[in-house]
Amino acid sequence: MTTTPLNDVMAEGDPAQTSNVEQVPDVERPDRWWQVVWSSRKARIGIVIVAAYVLVAVFAPLVAPHDPLDSSFTPLAGASGENWLGTTTDGRDIASQLIYGSRISLLVGLFGGLLATMIALVIGMISGYAEGTIVDDILSFITNVALVIPTLPLIITLVAYSEVRGVWLIVGVIAITSWAGGARAKRAQIITLRNRDFVTAAKFSGEGTMRIVFREIMPNMSSLVAAAFVGSATGAIGAEAGLAVLGLGDSQSVSWGTMLYQANAQGAITQGLWLWVFVPGLVLAILMTGMAFINFGVDLLSNPHLREDA
Amino acid sequence: MSLLDVKNLSVRYEPKAHRPLDAVQDVSFSIEPGEFVGLIGESGSGKTTLGTALLRLLQRPGRISGGSITFDGTDITDLSEDELRDLRWRDISTVFQSSMNALNPVTRVEAQFRDVIEQHSNLRGHKVTERIKQLFDMVIIDHKFVSAFPHELSGGMRQRVNLALALALEPKFILLDEPTTGLDVVVQHSILENVRRLQAEQGFAVLFISHDIGTVLDLSDRILVMYAGRIVEEQPAGALLAQPLHPYSKGLLGSYGDPRAETVRITYVPGRPPDLSLPIVGCSFAPRCPERVARCAEVDPPIVPLGAGRAACIVAEAQQREGGSGEHGEPRRTFEGPQFVKTAEESTQALRGDVVLSVENVSKVFTRRRGLAVQRTEAVTDASFVLRKGEVTALVGQSGSGKSTLARMITGVDSPTSGRIVFHGPKGDQEVSGFRGRSLRDYRSDVQMVFQDPYSSINPAKRIGYILARPLANYHGLRGDALRERVKELLETVALTPSERFVNRYGYELSGGQRQRVVIAKALAVEPEIIVADEPISSLDVSIRAEILELLNDLVQSKDVGILYITHDLLSARMLADEVIVLNNGKVVEQGQTLKVIRDPSDAYTRKLIDAIPNPF
Numbered sequence: 001m002t003t004t005p006l007n008d009v010m011a012e013g014d015p016a017q018t019s020n021v022e023q024v025p026d027v028e029r030p031d032r033w034w035q036v037v038w039s040s041r042k043a044r045i046g047i048v049i050v051a052a053y054v055l056v057a058v059f060a061p062l063v064a065p066h067d068p069l070d071s072s073f074t075p076l077a078g079a080s081g082e083n084w085l086g087t088t089t090d091g092r093d094i095a096s097q098l099i100y101g102s103r104i105s106l107l108v109g110l111f112g113g114l115l116a117t118m119i120a121l122v123i124g125m126i127s128g129y130a131e132g133t134i135v136d137d138i139l140s141f142i143t144n145v146a147l148v149i150p151t152l153p154l155i156i157t158l159v160a161y162s163e164v165r166g167v168w169l170i171v172g173v174i175a176i177t178s179w180a181g182g183a184r185a186k187r188a189q190i191i192t193l194r195n196r197d198f199v200t201a202a203k204f205s206g207e208g209t210m211r212i213v214f215r216e217i218m219p220n221m222s223s224l225v226a227a228a229f230v231g232s233a234t235g236a237i238g239a240e241a242g243l244a245v246l247g248l249g250d251s252q253s254v255s256w257g258t259m260l261y262q263a264n265a266q267g268a269i270t271q272g273l274w275l276w277v278f279v280p281g282l283v284l285a286i287l288m289t290g291m292a293f294i295n296f297g298v299d300l301l302s303n304p305h306l307r308e309d310a
Numbered sequence: 311m312s313l314l315d316v317k318n319l320s321v322r323y324e325p326k327a328h329r330p331l332d333a334v335q336d337v338s339f340s341i342e343p344g345e346f347v348g349l350i351g352e353s354g355s356g357k358t359t360l361g362t363a364l365l366r367l368l369q370r371p372g373r374i375s376g377g378s379i380t381f382d383g384t385d386i387t388d389l390s391e392d393e394l395r396d397l398r399w400r401d402i403s404t405v406f407q408s409s410m411n412a413l414n415p416v417t418r419v420e421a422q423f424r425d426v427i428e429q430h431s432n433l434r435g436h437k438v439t440e441r442i443k444q445l446f447d448m449v450i451i452d453h454k455f456v457s458a459f460p461h462e463l464s465g466g467m468r469q470r471v472n473l474a475l476a477l478a479l480e481p482k483f484i485l486l487d488e489p490t491t492g493l494d495v496v497v498q499h500s501i502l503e504n505v506r507r508l509q510a511e512q513g514f515a516v517l518f519i520s521h522d523i524g525t526v527l528d529l530s531d532r533i534l535v536m537y538a539g540r541i542v543e544e545q546p547a548g549a550l551l552a553q554p555l556h557p558y559s560k561g562l563l564g565s566y567g568d569p570r571a572e573t574v575r576i577t578y579v580p581g582r583p584p585d586l587s588l589p590i591v592g593c594s595f596a597p598r599c600p601e602r603v604a605r606c607a608e609v610d611p612p613i614v615p616l617g618a619g620r621a622a623c624i625v626a627e628a629q630q631r632e633g634g635s636g637e638h639g640e641p642r643r644t645f646e647g648p649q650f651v652k653t654a655e656e657s658t659q660a661l662r663g664d665v666v667l668s669v670e671n672v673s674k675v676f677t678r679r680r681g682l683a684v685q686r687t688e689a690v691t692d693a694s695f696v697l698r699k700g701e702v703t704a705l706v707g708q709s710g711s712g713k714s715t716l717a718r719m720i721t722g723v724d725s726p727t728s729g730r731i732v733f734h735g736p737k738g739d740q741e742v743s744g745f746r747g748r749s750l751r752d753y754r755s756d757v758q759m760v761f762q763d764p765y766s767s768i769n770p771a772k773r774i775g776y777i778l779a780r781p782l783a784n785y786h787g788l789r790g791d792a793l794r795e796r797v798k799e800l801l802e803t804v805a806l807t808p809s810e811r812f813v814n815r816y817g818y819e820l821s822g823g824q825r826q827r828v829v830i831a832k833a834l835a836v837e838p839e840i841i842v843a844d845e846p847i848s849s850l851d852v853s854i855r856a857e858i859l860e861l862l863n864d865l866v867q868s869k870d871v872g873i874l875y876i877t878h879d880l881l882s883a884r885m886l887a888d889e890v891i892v893l894n895n896g897k898v899v900e901q902g903q904t905l906k907v908i909r910d911p912s913d914a915y916t917r918k919l920i921d922a923i924p925n926p927f
Contacts, residue, residue, distance in 0.1 A: 039326075196766055197761045197762075197763060197766040197767035198766060198767050198768055198769040198770075200759070200761070200767075201759075201761065201767050201768070201769075201777075201829070201832065202769070202780070203754070204721075204754050204758055204759050204781070204832075204833075205777075205780040205781035205784060205832065205835075206751050206754060206755065206780070206781055206784030206785050206836075207780060207784065216769055216771075216772070219769075219771035219772070220769070220770060220771050222771075307326065
């Protein structure tokens, strides 16, 4: 066998130029994910909104004028320099409650979203990767059951019968009742990815199943995971507020949901205390809108075609 | 007057997030009525963009940024969509590259023809059916498929249906954009024969886009060679073959050889096309060109009349001007780049290595239950052959011949229904069947695979270093510095040097050839006894195939590994393989030394395969 690279001919040219030929070209690395997300105007608005909420929550003691549980103010005071948004029937400062309340909402959003996404990932990915086997049958069955059980009554029952009523209970309950849809989506996605050549190639490298699923395949669907997380977090924030409004929240802490519950219980609307009712609802709605906006940006990650229009 | 007249056409892509690039730059050519024109170039040269622009089908962010397209006396460059609609299909039609998907999957074939015919002609009712049957006759498809759904047709038939559909209204011009890519040689051959015959009968003009210079030379009257968005050479097919002007054309010609010849030499064009979004000084081909002179890096060569056509190369022009006696020397016919040579004598030294795997009377039957009936499909019937150390065995056959099933059994994914596959490994003889879990994993430290498509076999989310490190960590337990050293060594083995430049790259940053090198390096990582290479070059550009063949060939020599090379391409089998096994409908119809089989085939099917190789020489 003779292989002739014809060095003599190549030597004729400028050597520096010749060695350039096989080098790695100056390919632009694709945009980093944050650049893509930031390129969408909706996502930018969403990120600014959520960032503002996070700052307020983190620095609540500095931002808030008073202790939210301090009931030493004149009850039912109107908005003033002392009480920005007035006070409640039992003399607490609404503005301070609102500011401290963002902590609970964001905490529940973050951890409820994380936990739900994690459950969805593990169950969805494994069942999708094992599609057609008994493992998939069992996991799919569990997913389907979780999908068809009416969520709200289940949450209410779980919370109503539990001994403690802390934030973590709420987080846990929301997570285990809301993962199923996400698991379905992950399962569908991994089924399209698991027959790619690079998965077979990983098997030939001697990788184990867990490693293939979570180290090889999962990075290729990270945008979907991110979108699912933002979605679940939004849902968790809404669910927490909903539970609190129904009186199933943590009575020891202040959240927007408990504020609404109190307002409702004290007949705020009939008394014309609009600020007390509307402001917690409004901040909640703005936060959830902001998170939905972020998801527009995350969408661009998974579907590059959208980027041209963004 | 020409049928199609393209003047100074430029197409510009202006994506929001990236630099704009001119995919087609200042292209001028014309096509006469009834002429068959070929357009060749490697991927990324802008041929498909040019084709799309001619059909006025460009989509955002691409647009025609300059020049004009005149079709049959009408300037269609700025024609509105409504006016184009009359023209499209009646006068200009096309068969797309991805025509596997060009038929609507939920509509019967007949309805799709009826749509087109009724929209543009006065035929109605059973006259349309008559016309469809006539069209089916033209492309040699049985009438019973008129009422079939697209998924009921094979790939080749679908492509014929697309061709018939393109011909439905007797257009004056058809654009064929790689119409046979993805089909195997025999089917490709018969479809192109068909096109050529119909073109001769009906006298429509064709622009045939392809990267396969063999077929283009075989079919075309005149050939346009495209590189980096420009036409670099235009000559009649015969003249291009006899006296190519542009070095790039020589490179493309050199990548093609006759497998029957005593000594086959195929060249490759190292490197890859320039990034068109960056400014290019001088000739865009200069960095890859073996004939370049100092002035090439400064002067952007204009396309000038030369030889029997036109070319954009200052060296070729100077050679012509000086008549071969000046400082630029004689015009050369061949590409003076790296080449890969296989002589007849090397081929006769085959079949001497130790047997490393033997396939003994293996059959594989797939059964599928359909209601009460059980359907049996025999994928492989009574196949016997051996793989030897340090040699390459080519498994040749059409798609559906059972090649992949055999590969799956050899890699331990499937088990044979009857017969046995024995692996004569370092740990003694071992029957390959029914491997699961641990034992399958262990077997894979001896048998590795190189995949067909290097674009999908490298995890896009991982760096090259990680990809190569995994098999080493898993099978050899390497960690830390030893692991990093070995990864670099592997990269050097497959000539990805300097290795530091590659370890932290992602697959998508590399060219097709470089990616395939990474895949080969990964297969080598565990020092296997056998590598199964499943069409490792068929998705690469013709101009760089030889470099992968050369690499595989060197590895066989130096690593003493046995390669099972699965292909439908006899030229590459000749270049690489010592032994050829021809597979037809799951049966081994012929096997023997490569050159003997190719030169003197004893089986009718082998002859058919060999005849299907385009032969412009």
